[in-house]
Amino acid sequence: MNYSKNNKLIIKTILLSTILLLIFFLIPELAAARPGGGHSYSGGSNGGGGGDGIAGLVIYLLLSLPPEISIPLIIIIIVFYYLSKRKKSQSNVSVASVPTRQNRSNEFYELQSKIEQLKAADPNFSKMLFLDFVTSAYYKYYSLFSKKEFTNLRPFLSQHIYDNAARIAPNSRTISEIVIGNINIVAVFESSAYMAITVDIDANYTLSMGGRNTRYVLTERWLFNRKKGVLSQGPEKMRDLKCPNCGAASNFSDAGQCDYCDTFIVSGEMQWFVNQINILHQETFSTKGLGHYEQEVGTDYPTIVQPSINNYISRFVSNHQLGDWNSYWASFTDNIASAYFLEIYKAWSDLKWERVRHLISDRLYDSYNFWIAAYKQEGKRNKLENINIQRIDMAAVDVDLYYESFTVRIFASCLDYTETTTGNLVGGSKKNPRVFSEYWTFIRRTGVEKKEEEFSMHNCPNCGAPADKMGQAAVCEYCDTKISNGDFSWVLTRIVQDEEYTG
Numbered sequence: 001m002n003y004s005k006n007n008k009l010i011i012k013t014i015l016l017s018t019i020l021l022l023i024f025f026l027i028p029e030l031a032a033a034r035p036g037g038g039h040s041y042s043g044g045s046n047g048g049g050g051g052d053g054i055a056g057l058v059i060y061l062l063l064s065l066p067p068e069i070s071i072p073l074i075i076i077i078i079v080f081y082y083l084s085k086r087k088k089s090q091s092n093v094s095v096a097s098v099p100t101r102q103n104r105s106n107e108f109y110e111l112q113s114k115i116e117q118l119k120a121a122d123p124n125f126s127k128m129l130f131l132d133f134v135t136s137a138y139y140k141y142y143s144l145f146s147k148k149e150f151t152n153l154r155p156f157l158s159q160h161i162y163d164n165a166a167r168i169a170p171n172s173r174t175i176s177e178i179v180i181g182n183i184n185i186v187a188v189f190e191s192s193a194y195m196a197i198t199v200d201i202d203a204n205y206t207l208s209m210g211g212r213n214t215r216y217v218l219t220e221r222w223l224f225n226r227k228k229g230v231l232s233q234g235p236e237k238m239r240d241l242k243c244p245n246c247g248a249a250s251n252f253s254d255a256g257q258c259d260y261c262d263t264f265i266v267s268g269e270m271q272w273f274v275n276q277i278n279i280l281h282q283e284t285f286s287t288k289g290l291g292h293y294e295q296e297v298g299t300d301y302p303t304i305v306q307p308s309i310n311n312y313i314s315r316f317v318s319n320h321q322l323g324d325w326n327s328y329w330a331s332f333t334d335n336i337a338s339a340y341f342l343e344i345y346k347a348w349s350d351l352k353w354e355r356v357r358h359l360i361s362d363r364l365y366d367s368y369n370f371w372i373a374a375y376k377q378e379g380k381r382n383k384l385e386n387i388n389i390q391r392i393d394m395a396a397v398d399v400d401l402y403y404e405s406f407t408v409r410i411f412a413s414c415l416d417y418t419e420t421t422t423g424n425l426v427g428g429s430k431k432n433p434r435v436f437s438e439y440w441t442f443i444r445r446t447g448v449e450k451k452e453e454e455f456s457m458h459n460c461p462n463c464g465a466p467a468d469k470m471g472q473a474a475v476c477e478y479c480d481t482k483i484s485n486g487d488f489s490w491v492l493t494r495i496v497q498d499e500e501y502t503g
Contacts, residue, residue, distance in 0.1 A: 161276075221278045348382070444491065
């Protein structure tokens with residue numbers, strides 16, 4: 001009898017050990033995301049790795065299990081924890097799969113070459129407008145998921161993606177509060193019949209299913225295709241998934257027929273369409289990581305400079321009939337890059353994000369507004385004080401039929417810390433400045449001639465009225481004009497950390 005009980009106890013111990021170890025090692029570790037510009041959606045991951053996680057598990061075992069079970073379990077877990085950390089530490093030294101700085105540069109140069117080839121074949125192609133198209137496709141795909149309006153996406157999805165989504169029971173699940181953090185073009189290639197662009201999308205959303213709401217953070221890889229020889233369409237048809245034939249708002253039948261012009265739109269014949277969706281990473285969202293700091297990575301990396309930058313600078317100078325590029329560059333760094341940097345980070349620190357609504361794109365505004373709401377929810381705030389801009393490097397210039405863009409690398413230092421609303425320090429330092437660098441991308445419509453020194457941080461760039469009534473949509477209430485598209489002035493559209501920048 002005792003022998004049988006002991007066997008059962010051993011089996012239970014082994015099973016429980018296995019389950020707990022799996023749970024423990026599958027909990028994602030807390031990844032640092034520098035507040036004020038370095039947030040990635042995995043930064044506040046569910047659970048806590050490292051010492052805090054194992055300590056909590058040990059306490060749980062001691063309190064909930066008898067000693068003859070808890071002590072062996074604790075010993076096993078500590079041994080596995082030590083071995084895994086040791087292995088991880090050793091692997092960080094020489095893992096061949098981790099891209100080096102040179103690898104990143106080579107990948108960047110190759111990608112830029114492919115984009116140039118795409119532009120040569122399609123003079124209308126605009127990277128900015130394509131990213132707007134991706135944004136709209138992502139929002140609508142998930143917001144219309146399992147709804148009858150999903151048919152409006154038929155011309156913009158492959159047959160298998162559309163059919164798979166259509167099989168979901170109507171209204172069985174809803175996806176809301178969609179926030180896109182960043183979109184990266186990772187590959188451009190072509191087949192015998194199609195052009196293809198692959199993008200990685202960092203986002204988060206709330207899934208409601210079976211009466212339960214869960215917020216997820218994801219990195220997804222989307223493949224877009226279009227028939228070779230098709231030219232890109234203009235802003236009015238790229239920004240909001242309009243009918244590629246008549247330009248009317250999307251209103252399609254299940255067969256892809258436009259209700260306005262009666263044209264059957266075949267995927268890829270006139271516009272890009274989504275041919276593949278892969279989820280690279282997914283986890284539930286938590287605000288537990290806010291205030292966690294780690295050492296900066298990449299600040300000492302050399303700036304990745306666009307191979308064809310001089311050609312685009314010459315084109316920019318010619319388009320605007322500039323007598324001297326160096327004088328213009330000095331004006332841009334003083335009146336745009338530096339001024340935006342200080343103004344935007346001050347609004348972040350003050351939790352007054354609405355003050356810079358007219359300075360940033362819709363996607364960037366929504367992304368960082370999400371993080372400010374997360375800080376408020378936790379009763380915390382990230383402070384950036386004594387900001388000192390050390391230098392600004394030009395990294396990339398783009399000029400196309402519709403947009404101009406400058407990507408600059410800003411080197412700076414500041415006091416970067418997180419505290420509670422009652423003033424208790426959570427992370428960072430109020431004494432030691434943090435040195436960092438970031439890549440900032442600014443865009444504006446091609447043809448805008450307003451001088452940079454005439455631009456005001458606090459006024460509508462169209463009518464000149466105070467920029468105090470922009471609202472969530474960045475529409476000035478004085479002139480009823482949308483400001484965040486770059487139609488009147490430079491708009492910040494992207495912030496990327498130096499170690500993550502891929503062009």
